[in-house]
Amino acid sequence: MKMKRTMTVTVLGLALLAFALPALAEETVDLPAQAERIWAPTGDVIGLDDHGAATFQAKDPHGNEAKGAEDWQLVQKYSGQGLFGMFTTNDSGANYWLRAYGDNAGTGGLVGKVDMGGNIPGRFKWSIDYRDFDYFYDRTSEMRAPEFAAPPPPPELDGLPSLNWRRASIRADYRLSDQFSLVGGFNRKCRYGDKGSLLRGFGNTGSSVPGTKLFDTTTNEFWGGIGFASGSFGSDLNVSYRGTDGTRSLEGRHYYKDDQTRFGAKLGLSYVLSDKFKLVGHGATSKLENTGWDHTGISTYDLNGETTTNTGQLALLARLGKSANLAASAKFQNLETDARTNLAADIRQATDRKRDSQDYRIGINYHGLSKTSLRLDYKYGTSNLDQTVAEGDVPGGGQVGEYQITNQTRTQQDLNFRARYRFGSAASIKAVVAWRNQEIDQKDPVLSSPGNELTYWMGDRNLERLRWELALRMRFGRWVRFDIGHQAIDQTFERKDFGMAESTWKANRGFSNLTWTPGGGILDLYGMFSYGVEEYALTTDPEPAASMNAIAYNGSTMRFTPGANLRLGDSLTLEGHYEGVRFEDTGNDDVIKKLQADHDRLRLRAGFDITSGTKVSASYTRNEFDENRWDDYIHHLYALSVSGTF
């Protein structure tokens, strides 16, 4: 009897263990190992300890600098970079941290980011974040035509568009009491420089190099809020002001002066009705103004535009039984725009636009089935547009000109279904199906002069789109991950007022990621293989003429990244990484030359621990890009770094 009881307890125990272990294991498999950081800068340090690193880099470039800079953010032959991170707690329990990263590898100036902050847990929190980066642009990327034969590059390709982004944010949170809290902050975004454009300009087609857009703008935003929570009731009120000032230009021909302001206020409310139901409400209002100007190359037009938006939303969140959540909401929005374009005292363009919209949503989560989670969302939305545009003022104004009145009703339904099933702790499958139906009823325009339409008229139309996604995620032991998936879109668009013109868009994207990270001890081997395809075809009835420009795309991207780490003794580490990427586009290759690009990177790195907290690292990187259009280059990059933890 005693043995039987023991066996029963043992069996029960094993059964419990069998249930408990996957539960515990899921805690770890949900978040696999930290993503590989094989291209992290040499000397980069991540960890819980305070740390710092300084790195010197030398680059030996061959070939087209422009494309190289875009991909590597490297322009300087010699450059340095530094990294610093620290965290401290003082005697009173307040925490402080400071983290910084910077380099001058781009245009030569120092770029990077700084993040500092502190908190008194439960009472006060502050942070300051500053980022300064250059974005480089390749203007040749979208060019693809039979005459673009290898080898590159054409002489027109000059300069390197680069746009500098600077962002700063300050935020402070203060909890006054258990009921009240204050929050406030400041954001600043600056853009300066030029970026590549798709524009080649009037008459410049074919092999002409695209132009650039110039930016010199600054956006400042101040915001603040107060929160109140008591028992079942919670609320927050936030107000904000955002101002943007500056100039932009398009290929040195069309200039824009931005003088944009936005005032906004948001109110959030929540109330717990019972242990199963909760009400959430939102209300928001904003006023957006732009009083800048447009210089079109001939004339300068003064702008005076204003948009007022009011939004309200009410939602009910419910727990249905023990395995289902339900969310239902209704949203109402009213948007009004008045905008004028003046040439001196004359009103040249004007609009009076009202768009009212409503949408109703219901969504349900269900996780009552073992290892399964399901989610179904449905949304029904309608909107109505009443718009008058005029060359001159709109009717009722002082300088009424030619005008066009448009009335449009849109109805849209979205049905989304998501399902995930876990095969134990090692695998899961996810499926997403999204269906959209859009009906747009556009009344015949009311014209001041019949036959003289001011704006492009689309007419009645109907869109039907089915999108689906299937992804399988597998874990083989602790070290191997395999993700494979397929995404597809099947869309039909009908224009009823154009002889039922119909276009069909079918897009297919496939992806697979195989990641392996076995190792431990002396040798670690890891890597990833991924393959993705993207197809796009626009079929019309009747078929377009064969000589038309490309309207088909068939791209594939293959990536292979093996790597190895070898530890020799207690002090020496050797690392080797390779990354090979091949990209092809064979769409319309009977008319247009097939695009093919190969990108190969190799990195060898050695690290030596001078002391227990100090390390010196040296690396060699070879970066080659070979494309059958215009870009072809090789970079050799040498780096020496000293890093330490303290």
Next chain:
Amino acid sequence: MLRLILPVAGILLLSPGIAAGGVSFVDAFDVPDGAGYVGSETCLDCHDDVGEFYANSPHSPDRGLAIPGTGIAGCEACHGPGSLHVEEDGDGFIIGPEILAGQGQGVKVAMCTQCHTDKGLEWTGGPHAGTNISCANCHTDQVHFAGGVTPVSEFRNKGEFCLQCHTAQVTDFRLPFRHRVLEGQIDCQDCHDPHASFDQTAWNGMNSVCLECHVEMEGPFVYEHEGVAAEDCVTCHRPHGSNHDKLLITESNSMCLQCHFEQGFNAGDNWTMGSQAHGGLLNGEARCYDCHTEVHGSNTDPNFKDQ
């Protein structure tokens, strides 16, 4: 089994948001009669290994933090009253790591949101609600240890953390045109709130995320492009990454023709759009954007041309 405080079925009713309403996390468990609170100092008498780090934790007992409205503080705020656990020399009668690990998302999140009430309000209905992800999956180590430089706070590249699960986006961010997340220049959190209030884009609109940086696209414009104003930026752009310049969903002309294809005017090469013949242009290697440069909206031209 009696030595374990077992969760009851009712715990599944405990949503994070409801916890934010003031319900104690511990109430989700069947706490035996007679169990009382002993204070963290008593806990740390035995669990000194935790105490060494706990002193610098945001949750350190020295900071006097308590669950709002309850006075329950320190270890027992999450692990429940410990008197019986002490009486039994540490054998059972406590909500230990193994019991917590076996709980569903609702309970795990409720443990944190009983104090972090603002996150509780945000979490319900957010993108991670209803999944198997809870606070500790991302805020690893921040419960007991100093929370300065944990992976989720790693600032060089916060995106790496999110991409552990969002593997499809890893592929996107490696496409030739992308927002430079893997390069550390922009973070997932610049656009997404992982805690997320009730569908953050539902009431502001999808475009509001994009327009925080690309402010000039917001206008107001005299002539607005319906594809921007009445629909979303993602109608034409794939924000994570694309094989096409400007993050377009496909090669530029093909994208425009999805909507702007007109049958009946499609005689041979002489395509007409609106009132303008386009066949000669499109046959001549022209891109729609070569002429229609103001495609997001214009104050000067109803057809979004550069004039």
